Amino acid sequence: MRLRGFILVLLLSAAAAAASWSSGFVVIVHPKSPVTRVERKFLAEVFFRRATRWSDDTPIRPVDLVPDSPARMRFSQAVLARSVASVRSYWQQRIFSGQGLPPPEMADDGAVVDYVASHSGAIGYVAAGTSLNGTRAVEVE
């Protein structure tokens, strides 16, 4: 019985690791955020800045990686369902028509972690395996 439980835990861990590996990124939030999971659709609206507040009215502060980052490419395809170039076009339209500004772009995973850790309401993503340094990973549904 114990052995079967151990094997089950092992299989579940392997499946979780495989899922994380296949997506290639981890979504992280500020350490004091009560959020434990987010819907993919909501996450897309956050990064297109259509959703700007958490349910407790805290401003949402999304943060991106630079366009040539592999984690950004994977995040863009998996969450936003667009290529990075297409997302950049979207932001060019928003910027030059005065409709809004894109999330700030950080040079690397460490900078994203630092930003999320130091800004309440912040949400970002980093490559799987990155040290989270106090930020908290959330599940994407």
Added chain:
Amino acid sequence: MSDPRRGTQRLIAALAALLAAPQARSAELALPGEIPDLQLHGFISQGYLLSSGNNYFANTTRGSFEFSEVGLNFTLPATDRLRLGMQLFSRQLGPLGDYRAVLDWYYLDYHWRDWLGIRAGRVKLPFGLYNDTSDIDAARTAVLLPQSIYPAENRDFLLAQTGGELYGYADLQSGGGLDYRLYAGTIFLDLKPTPGSPTTVLNLDVPYVGGGRVMWNTPLEGLRLGGSLQFLRLDFDLLTPVSPASIMVKLPATLWVASAEYVVRDWLFAAEYSRWLVKTESSNTEIFANSSTTSERGYALASYRVNSWLQTGAYYSIFFPDVDKRGNGRETRQNDVALTLRFDVNRYWLVKLEGHYLRGTAALNPSLNSNLPLSALQPDWALFAVKTTAYF
């Protein structure tokens, strides 16, 4: 009187300095104290147009470099709900623009909730998918947007209004989301005399412009459907050689467009269909008869990003200035087939090549074509465009 070109020269110099800077990207100017970052963005475009047969936008049969745009914008997120912004813009498109630097848009934007915000100032008009972004070369594949719905020569009329706007985004859960904008205001126009025209415009007012746009982001990711409606009136005070007194001509207009766009991975598909109803109400019907005309416009477009530096695009556009006279002569229509190649040299610089084959002369300007009637211009013709843009 100050030379408008000097203002533009300063604008270009500032942009050139920013583009040449090692950190030539969206500049965030951190100001001291509690004031948040000021964001600065800009672009410079230079194009070349060459046509066979007819002059389009400029003297293009000889080839024309009168196809330039410069823009510099500042956005200050003053608080998490309040944002201020403005854009300086200058352009030359044949006789239009004349390199004058103008405040293209400016606003204060209070984003109260995701479903309700308010903007006041000079705000870009949301009409169709791309009217409010029609200046932004970097945001699309084509050099020229389909001219049936986004006529570059009407930019001053259709780009922005001075007044207010309510906007918002409503999450419909599994039903997608609704993006909506509702606006009202006026348009300030500085009309230049048309060379060769017997009529002089003494005054031009736009007593009102109003309308809205609703876009439904459907549950199918990347597909949005929507409609736009716009009402405006142009009041002209005209002087003609055949009348000693000026004539008041009012042009109330109703414009609508139905839109569909699907963005999936590296593909973009879009189609729009539009009708513009323009009435003429004259104080002297013997010279300017009262009338009512409905034009019909539409296009279908596709573009594909082949790789990180190459995009291709094509569209087919139709324009009938009077739906009741479709097909009765070359001046009653303009069909346009366009093919584009876009090369992204790097993240801040692109080059585009575009070829058009056009049938009909309905959108041509007689004053650029020796004041010949549209029925006397060449019915089948071609246009080649090349354009380069740097932006940050």
